Amino acid sequence: MNxxxxxxxxxxxxxxxxxxxxxxxxxxxxxxxxxxxxxPEVRLLADKSSNDAEPTPFQPFLSTPVPTSAPIVITDTLxxxxxxxxxxxxxxxxxxxxxxxxxxxxRTDVIMLVSFYTKExxxxxxxFPRDLWVSIPGVGEQRINTAQAYGGFPLTxxxxxxxxGTSVDHYMMTNFNGFLSIIDTLGGIEINAAQNLYDxxxxxxxxxxxxxxxxxxxxxxxxxxxxxxxxxYTSSDFYRMDRARxxxxxxxxxxxxxxxxARAGDIYNTLSSSVVTDLSLSDIVPLITLAAKVMNxxxxxxxxxxxxxxxxxxxxxxxxxNVLLPNYDAIWQILKTALFTP
Numbered sequence: 001m002n003x004x005x006x007x008x009x010x011x012x013x014x015x016x017x018x019x020x021x022x023x024x025x026x027x028x029x030x031x032x033x034x035x036x037x038x039x040p041e042v043r044l045l046a047d048k049s050s051n052d053a054e055p056t057p058f059q060p061f062l063s064t065p066v067p068t069s070a071p072i073v074i075t076d077t078l079x080x081x082x083x084x085x086x087x088x089x090x091x092x093x094x095x096x097x098x099x100x101x102x103x104x105x106x107r108t109d110v111i112m113l114v115s116f117y118t119k120e121x122x123x124x125x126x127x128f129p130r131d132l133w134v135s136i137p138g139v140g141e142q143r144i145n146t147a148q149a150y151g152g153f154p155l156t157x158x159x160x161x162x163x164x165g166t167s168v169d170h171y172m173m174t175n176f177n178g179f180l181s182i183i184d185t186l187g188g189i190e191i192n193a194a195q196n197l198y199d200x201x202x203x204x205x206x207x208x209x210x211x212x213x214x215x216x217x218x219x220x221x222x223x224x225x226x227x228x229x230x231x232x233y234t235s236s237d238f239y240r241m242d243r244a245r246x247x248x249x250x251x252x253x254x255x256x257x258x259x260x261x262a263r264a265g266d267i268y269n270t271l272s273s274s275v276v277t278d279l280s281l282s283d284i285v286p287l288i289t290l291a292a293k294v295m296n297x298x299x300x301x302x303x304x305x306x307x308x309x310x311x312x313x314x315x316x317x318x319x320x321x322n323v324l325l326p327n328y329d330a331i332w333q334i335l336k337t338a339l340f341t342p
Contacts, residue, residue: 084340089119096173122300124338133323134163172277183222189250199231
């Protein structure tokens with residue numbers, strides 16, 4: 001099986017339903033009297049008036065590729081969008097998980113493009129690695145996870161169009177720390193860890209400065225869940241993306257449980273303080289309608305991943321930074337199926 005095409009019907013549905021849950025709460029919130037908190041201000045890196053408006057430092061992988069004597073030439077070769085146009089009725093929403101704070105710069109460490117095929121009543125989701133090295137219009141070659149911080153959603157739209165020949169209609173960005181506070185509201189979550197994670201941690205219940213989770217069913221509080229998805233010293237970014245999906249699944253299962261429903265007001269208030277989006281009520285309604293139709297049919301939801309087969313790990317000679325060079329031909333094969341094939 002092609003590992004880049006992952007039929008995680010339930011995992012993809014988790015991402016979708018969290019989006020829908022947030023949107024749905026915004027619709028019913030006024031009716032039920034929930035408190036809506038103001039959307040936090042997000043400072044862009046383009047604002048150079050502040051010294052703290054720079055991206056947070058990149059954390060290297062545990063295993064670092066060694067530069068060769070003949071460094072790979074990084075070019076601006078773009079995806080050949082061979083006459084494909086956006087399918088009629090398709091709505092593309094970019095889901096971003098970031099470390100943004102109201103008073104500082106940020107990066108988007110989780111990047112998922114959700115494509116709603118409203119006519120065909122199906123959904124595709126493509127995950128992009130945060131260290132993918134792309135051309136950001138007006139900025140230059142940078143990791144894809146800096147585009148939103150440099151120029152907001154308009155620059156992110158241009159970056160996706162320029163590098164991948166695809167359009168992005170809307171976005172939803174969450175502060176992952178804030179988002180995981182939902183776990184406290186829910187009283188913890190259960191995940192099914194695919195493998196053991198043993199890594200450094202500074203949690204109160206660590207053993208000699210290390211923590212361990214999995215494999216198998218595990219109950220996590222918010223502190224441990226945050227460590228689980230952000231640990232980076234003993235695993236790759238691709239495994240990190242898998243762990244994020246496991247936590248999303250755990251959150252979804254708790255939200256749709258009777259306990260989650262009973263705490264809907266608290267969950268909504270938690271989410272509303274941690275989400276920035278350009279989706280309006282009129283934008284959200286058709287997405288909720290589609291979600292309701294595909295909830296019980298996992299074949300209608302497909303998740304794709306820009307993974308190790310579509311990139312080349314590389315160390316920048318000048319800075320020693322670890323990046324992922326895109327194989328645009330291989331990436332295009334995935335995008336053609338996910339975004340241009342109804």
